[in-house]
Amino acid sequence: MTVSVLSPTAKLLRQLVRIPSVNPHGQPGVSVSETGERACAEAVGQFLRRAGAAVALQEVLPGRPNVIGVFKPRGKVTRRLLLAPHTDTVSVSGMTIQPFAATVSGGKLYGRGASDTKGPLAAMLRALREFTVSAAFRRGGLEITFAGLMGEEAGNHGARAWARQGPRYDLAIIGEPTEWRVVHAHKGCAWLTFTVSGRAAHAATPAAGVNAITAATPLLLWLEQIMAPRLAKFTHPSLGPTTLAITTISGGTKDNIIPDRCEIHADLRYTPPLTANRAARLIRAGLRQRGLRATVSVNSDNRPLHTPADNALVRAILPHTRGLTTAPWFCDAALFGARGIPAVALGPGSIRQAHTAAEFIRLADLERGKDGYLEILAALV
């Protein structure tokens, strides 16, 4: 395929893929200069400004801003919509293609972020540019904010910052590759740490100490056989049951010392109305009852998303999509949902492509996504 036949949306996507914006967390697989969202946010800001938006960068972490563009109608604002894809990508380590070449071949555009989530981002931007020059938009009461959020792939700092600072939107649509289905619910994900204490002693005289590792053994079995089934009773009609899985264990310092500490980490995937803190309280109560000694802490907690399927605006956009669904993954939508904003994820491209070694998006899907966002904007005005 030659350059001349690329659509404006495909050209914009190619431009965005060619701007590295790798999340710096962990092992990004690129030099420091290719990490962070600033260059991508600036390019998006320029596009938004040319399209007529009032644009601002919101510095969330040093060199890592959100980019915010607001499109106001001429008349009185009666409804507020947020369109919010993220601008960062995951690491390029292990990729088998040039991550930033944005090569087009066989009707696909290849590169890091092509699906997750610069494809949905480009489709949203082009739809906004076409829609906001229409008479329907100018005469209507819909105010549209576009937020290019930083840091979605680790920590969700961008969404946290904008959910705190932005207005109370009537609907937030988070741009993710959902195969053009509306994701309205996903589980919460919390990481728990169980610490068992003992008393160190020379291994030649084990009776002089208290072995934290052996003391942790009944706890492990109890967590898996008693507590996990108890938590599984918190279940959701489409997301399924809450799960608790032991994932790492560490303890002891040396071959000849009785270990005085053992730490167990577990992954909790929970559904409303259960919360991570409530799960921790239930576990603590169970431990006391059973006479097991351990402290329980919640290390990180990403809340579930559960926007009601009968929300009026969700119902308004649904006919223009491939239907309602739930997802096993976590995304920025939950941060807005936690602020009481009805939030869903929707975009072209597939999550099966996200984070892969030869990531791509089908150009036909990208185009349908742009047209789909356009239909949705017209339905919400």
Ligand SMILES: [Zn+2]
């Ligand atoms: Zn994503």
